[in-house]
Amino acid sequence: MSHDQTAPPRPLEKFREYLHLKARLQLGEGLIGDQDASDLVQRTLLAAHEHAAQFRGTTAGEQAAWLRSILANQIAEVGRRVGRHPSTTTSINAMLDQSSVRLLRSLRGGDPSPETEAQKHEDMARLEGALQELSPDQREAVELHHLYEQPISDVAILMGRSNQAVVGLIYRGLQNLRSLMLDSA
Numbered sequence: 001m002s003h004d005q006t007a008p009p010r011p012l013e014k015f016r017e018y019l020h021l022k023a024r025l026q027l028g029e030g031l032i033g034d035q036d037a038s039d040l041v042q043r044t045l046l047a048a049h050e051h052a053a054q055f056r057g058t059t060a061g062e063q064a065a066w067l068r069s070i071l072a073n074q075i076a077e078v079g080r081r082v083g084r085h086p087s088t089t090t091s092i093n094a095m096l097d098q099s100s101v102r103l104l105r106s107l108r109g110g111d112p113s114p115e116t117e118a119q120k121h122e123d124m125a126r127l128e129g130a131l132q133e134l135s136p137d138q139r140e141a142v143e144l145h146h147l148y149e150q151p152i153s154d155v156a157i158l159m160g161r162s163n164q165a166v167v168g169l170i171y172r173g174l175q176n177l178r179s180l181m182l183d184s185a
Contacts, residue, residue, distance in 0.1 A: 012045050014125075015067050019044055021128035022068060025147055026075055040078070044071045123181075130180035138173030141166050146174075 023037035023044075047070050048055075055066050131139050137159070144155045145166075156166045 010063065012048050012067070015064060016041060016045065017128040018064065018122075018125035019067060019071055021124055021131070022071055023075070024128075040071065040074050044074050047074065126181055126184045127177075129184065130177050133180055134173050134176055138169050138176065141169035142173040142177065145170050 019041045020037055023040040027037055027040075044067065048067055051070075055063065057063055057066060131143070134142065140159060141155055144150045144158060145152065150158070152163050152166055152170075155170075156163045159166060159169075161169075
């Protein structure tokens with residue numbers, strides 16, 4: 001994958017993992033209950049396909065931002081249907097970015113240097129793919145602690161494990177994520 005912000009737009013399907021991560025992170029924030037992330041991604045890609053003529057960008061980064069805004073609209077629409085009213089689509093977009101950036105930051109060991117939008121979106125897609133390759137226990141521990149900002153003690157209770165076991169799962173999960181992210185770069 002090109003890390004150049006000026007890379008031309010890509011087929012919509014290439015953004016499925018990226019959108020799935022964004023949707024899972026948002027749903028984990030509890031905005032729309034048990035709505036399935038895969039359904040939201042499918043509706044987002046369908047809406048993008050139906051409104052492809054409205055896309056005015058020329059780069060993969062602009063395309064990812066456009067898709068993220070469609071996802072935010074889908075989340076807001078579902079929220080309205082189930083009686084939960086997120087404040088604005090803009091705030092949903094901000095929340096979609098915040099939780100995944102936290103995990104990427106922890107994998108890099110600090111604040112990343114300024115990156116292009118295209119690089120950030122590619123990193124998110126790689127992160128989603130790498131999370132799927134972790135063992136289910138490691139993935140759950142890493143997601144609960146780093147993506148949903150649950151303290152170790154709460155993760156231990158949710159997983160039915162000791163604090164020490166959860167710390168080990170998170171430690172090994174992050175090591176594996178770093179390795180997987182480097183391998184896919």
